[in-house]
Structures are given as C-alpha cells and as structure tokens.
Amino acid sequence: MGRHALGTLRHTGIAVLMLLEAFRDIPFMFSKRHRHDVLHQQFLTAIKSLGVITVVGLFTGMILALQTGLELRRYGQEVYIGSAVTVVILREMGPFMTGLIIAASVGSAMSAQIGTMTVSEEISALEVMAIKPVRYLVTPRLVAMITMMPLVTVYTNIIGIVGGAIVGQTQLGVSITAYMDNATQFAENKDLYVGLLKSILFGIIIATVACHQGFSTTQGAVGVGMATRRTVVVSFLVILTVGYMITRLFYQ
Amino acid sequence: MIRFEAVSKSLGGREVLKEISYEIQSGETFVIVGASGAGKSVSLKHMIRLLTPDSGRVLVGDECVSEARGEPLDRIRERFGFLFQSAALMQWLNVGDNIGLPLRMKTSKSDDEIDALVREKLAMVNLEHAFDKHPSELSGGMRKRVGLARAIITNPEIILYDEPTSGLDPVTSRTIDRLINQLRDELGVTSVVVTHDLHSALAIGSRIAMLHEGRMVEVSAPDTFVKSDNEFVRGFLEAQYITTRGDWEKE
Numbered sequence: 001m002g003r004h005a006l007g008t009l010r011h012t013g014i015a016v017l018m019l020l021e022a023f024r025d026i027p028f029m030f031s032k033r034h035r036h037d038v039l040h041q042q043f044l045t046a047i048k049s050l051g052v053i054t055v056v057g058l059f060t061g062m063i064l065a066l067q068t069g070l071e072l073r074r075y076g077q078e079v080y081i082g083s084a085v086t087v088v089i090l091r092e093m094g095p096f097m098t099g100l101i102i103a104a105s106v107g108s109a110m111s112a113q114i115g116t117m118t119v120s121e122e123i124s125a126l127e128v129m130a131i132k133p134v135r136y137l138v139t140p141r142l143v144a145m146i147t148m149m150p151l152v153t154v155y156t157n158i159i160g161i162v163g164g165a166i167v168g169q170t171q172l173g174v175s176i177t178a179y180m181d182n183a184t185q186f187a188e189n190k191d192l193y194v195g196l197l198k199s200i201l202f203g204i205i206i207a208t209v210a211c212h213q214g215f216s217t218t219q220g221a222v223g224v225g226m227a228t229r230r231t232v233v234v235s236f237l238v239i240l241t242v243g244y245m246i247t248r249l250f251y252q
Numbered sequence: 253m254i255r256f257e258a259v260s261k262s263l264g265g266r267e268v269l270k271e272i273s274y275e276i277q278s279g280e281t282f283v284i285v286g287a288s289g290a291g292k293s294v295s296l297k298h299m300i301r302l303l304t305p306d307s308g309r310v311l312v313g314d315e316c317v318s319e320a321r322g323e324p325l326d327r328i329r330e331r332f333g334f335l336f337q338s339a340a341l342m343q344w345l346n347v348g349d350n351i352g353l354p355l356r357m358k359t360s361k362s363d364d365e366i367d368a369l370v371r372e373k374l375a376m377v378n379l380e381h382a383f384d385k386h387p388s389e390l391s392g393g394m395r396k397r398v399g400l401a402r403a404i405i406t407n408p409e410i411i412l413y414d415e416p417t418s419g420l421d422p423v424t425s426r427t428i429d430r431l432i433n434q435l436r437d438e439l440g441v442t443s444v445v446v447t448h449d450l451h452s453a454l455a456i457g458s459r460i461a462m463l464h465e466g467r468m469v470e471v472s473a474p475d476t477f478v479k480s481d482n483e484f485v486r487g488f489l490e491a492q493y494i495t496t497r498g499d500w501e502k503e
Contacts, residue, residue: 033356033357116343117342120338120340121336121337121338121340122340122341122342122343124297124302124336124340125334125336125340125341125342127302127329128300128302128329128332128334129329129353129354129357129358129402129406130325130326130329130330130354130358131353131354131357131358136357
C-alpha cells in the first residue's frame with residue numbers, strides 16, 4: 001500500500017516536471033520547424049473528433065432536455081428547459097463530455113503512439129540525436145490541447161443546446177424561440193467562461209497523462225496496451241476531480 | 253577517445269556490468285562481442301548516457317559523459333551517431349524526413365540544403381530510390397541502412413552500432429559490414445560495434461573485446477582473438493564454427 005502510494009507520488013512528480021518543461025518550450029512552437037507539428041496535432045485533436053463529439057453533444061442535450069422537461073411539465077414549467085439545459089451544458093456537461101471523449105480518443109492514441117516509440121527505442125533515438133523528446137512530442141500536443149479544447153467545447157455546447165431545443169420543440173411543445181429566450185435570460189457569461197476554463201485544464205490533464213504514460217511504457221506491446229488503458233482511467237479520474245474543484249471554487 | 257573506468261551497472265536486480273574498464277582509441281573500430289545478456293548493449297548505451305553507471309565513470313575525450321546534463325550532454329551527443337538494433341526510425345516520417353530530422357531540429361539549414369545532404373547520405377548506403385518511402389515499406393536490411401544514413405547525417409566523430417547485423421540474412425549482413433568499413437575509410441570515424449556475430453566482428457574490427465557475465469574477458473586484435481586461450485572466447489568461437497585463423501578473412 002505504502003509502496004503503491006510512493007509510486008503514484010513519484011509518477012505525479014515526473015509528470016508535473018514534464019509538464020513544466022513542456023510549458024517552458026511553448027515559445028519554440030512558433031518556429032517554422034514546430035509549427036507543422038502543432039497544426040497536425042490540432043487537426044487530430046479537433047477535426048478528427050468532430051463526428052463523435054457531434055453525436056455525444058446532441059444526445060447529451062436531448063437527454064437533459066427530456067429528463068428535466070418531463071419533470072418540469074408536471075408543474076407546467078416546461079418552458080424552463082431552455083435555461084436548465086443551457087446552464088448545465090455550459091457549466092458542466094459541455095466541457096466534461098468533451099474532456100471524456102478527447103481523453104478516450106485522442107489521449108489514448110497519444111499514449112499508444114508515444115508508448116510504441118518508447119518500446120521501439122525511437123525516444124532513445126531522439127535523445128541520442130540531442131533532440132528533446134518533450135519539446136518534439138509533448139509541447140505540440142499540449143499546445144494543440146490548450147488551443148483546441150475550448151473550441152471543441154464551444155462546439156459541443158452549441159450542439160447540446162440545439163439537441164435540447166429539438167426535444168423541446170418535438171416532444172415538450174416548447175418553441176425554439178421560447179427555449180432560446182429562456183436560455184439567454186438565465187445563462188450568464190460566467191457559465192461559459194468557467195466551462196472554457198475547465199476545458200483548458202482538461203486539455204492540459206489529458207496531454208500530461210497521455211504523454212507521461214507513453215514515456216513510462218515498458219514490456220513491449222502489452223505495456224503499450226496497459227499505458228493506453230491507464231491514460232483513459234487516470235484522465236477520467238483527474239478530470240472528474242478537477243471539474244468538481246472548479247465548480248466548488250466558482251459556485252459556492 | 254572513450255574510456256570506461258570501473259563501470260558497474262545493475263538492471264532489474266542483476267549486475268550487468270561488473271567494474272569494467274577499457275579504452276577505445278580514436279579512429280579504430282572497436283567490436284564488443286558476447287552472448288545475449290552479457291552486457292554489450294548496456295555498455296554501448298553508457299557511452300551516450302542512455303544509461304548511467306551505478307559506480308565508475310565514462311569519459312568521451314576529456315568530458316565525463318556519465319555526469320553531463322543539459323547543454324554539455326547535448327554537445328557530447330552531437331559527436332555521436334547511433335545505429336539502433338531496430339533502426340528506431342520514426343514510423344510516421346518518410347525516409348528523407350527521418351534522415352534529415354537531426355538537421356531540421358538542430359540546425360538552421362534550409363529544406364533544400366537538408367534534402368541535398370540526405371540524398372548524399374542515401375547514396376552512400378545505396379538507397380537513393382528510397383527517399384519518399386516510409387519505414388513500413390522497407391526490408392530489415394534497408395531500415396538498418398536508413399538508420400545508418402541518419403547516424404552519419406551530422407558527420408559524427410564516433411558511430412555506435414548496436415547489433416547492426418542481427419536479424420539479417422548473411423548477404424545483407426556482409427553488405428552492412430562493408431558499409432561500416434567504408435564509413436571508417438571515407439569519414440575516418442571511430443566506430444564501436446556491439447554484435448554476437450563473430451564473422452562480422454572479425455571482418456570489421458580493429459580490436460575485439462569479449463564480455464562475459466558483465467566482465468571483459470578478452471580485448472585483442474582479430475588475429476590474436478581467434479587464437480585466444482580464454483575458455484569463454486574459445487567457446488564463443490567454436491559455437492560459430494571459427495576454430496582456426498583460416499576460417500575468416502578480413503576485407
């Protein structure tokens with residue numbers, strides 16, 4: 001038990017040091033040599049995830065609208081689904097669902113790629129060539145996450161709110177105009193900003209966990225599988241914890 | 253040029269190197285042979301600080317590589333080229349980008365200059381046609397040659413070879429041997445080769461060292477090595493059907 005705790009502490013320390021080094025290297029990402037890597041990672045993070053994000057965002061909004069709408073209808077207050085869905089999506093579900101999807105799809109792929117590079121000596125080859133693996137591999141992924149997570153979250157928010165509006169219109173008899181009026185009446189800019197802050201932090205968490213797990217990979221193909229699994233599990237747990245802490249901080 | 257001073261290293265609870273000391277001279281091809289697990293690759297990785305000794309130290313020229321960090325370590329590493337056993341090519345880059353990677357990341361050369369240098373090195377390893385191919389499209393021997401081209405792209409003083417002929421057929425193995433000799437002759441580099449292929453070792457080595465269970469049991473020129481009375485050397489020679497001086501011929 002004690003050894004396990006010490007191991008976790010050690011891994012956390014190494015991951016934080018790696019993150020600090022990656023932040024320190026961000027200015028290098030503006031050079032021509034690295035710009036292409038950043039753009040490629042941004043493409044993988046955002047564009048390649050849009051399909052699944054659209055489906056999950058839409059159904060999240062629809063489920064939220066249906067569950068809250070059915071309860072509110074008992075009191076004749078179904079028009080309030082506009083604000084209920086919008087506030088919940090902006091504050092929590094948008095960044096949270098985006099974080100989970102990106103961790104499961106992009107984070108796991110990052111971990112698998114870096115893990116494979118580790119076990120096939122490609123990371124050692126970079127070190128031998130005096131190329132810093134963190135600058136070459138981690139910083140472009142970190143920058144892509146920091147820049148793309150808020151954009152993808154805004155997209156998820158929009159799709160989720162649209163999903164809620166569709167259910168309101170088709171199943172609860174709430175017109176889109178009434179839905180949107182109610183939403184804009186109760187939702188605040190703060191809800192959006194706090195959600196975006198969460199999305200940036202979730203992006204940093206995913207990049208850090210995925211890259212650290214990749215670099216820590218041992219035992220060949222089996223190890224790559226284990227690192228990928230750990231990336232998803234650890235990212236989910238940290239995203240949940242940090243999400244709660246941010247909510248607690250801003251909405252006491 | 254490279255000096256090991258009483259270097260010991262344990263991995264996974266097993267002592268892999270046991271206070272080994274030896275020196276590699278500038279311009280020579282120093283071959284380290286031994287059975288699997290004897291500590292050959294571990295020894296090689298200490299030269300470039302992919303591993304650090306538990307005790308003792310490794311010197312490259314006057315600089316202690318086992319204590320170097322940051323920029324000084326980068327400077328030492330820039331003196332080396334390294335051919336990995338698996339070639340360790342970046343799978344998502346084509347051959348040209350793989351070979352040009354150190355130049356793209358570490359120098360301000362233009363893309364045209366880098367491409368010209370890459371093509372020059374590809375010609376040296378007879379792979380001019382492979383510039384746009386990806387590693388997955390290459391055979392094992394071709395991957396090794398691409399790895400070799402990448403190792404020499406920065407014109408290093410020292411080239412380290414980790415099992416350059418392992419997994420290759422005898423004909424391709426001899427091609428790699430010829431390339432190692434060619435690079436030594438044309439570029440005047442110091443080479444350190446780790447192998448368990450004695451035919452290769454005898455064909456390319458200026459001196460051959462044998463590691464057995466973490467200890468250096470023999471260091472000698474090929475002529476002397478094949479006549480060694482050391483029981484481990486004799487066993488190793490006989491296991492590869494090399495029993496007399498006449499069984500091999502240096503190119």
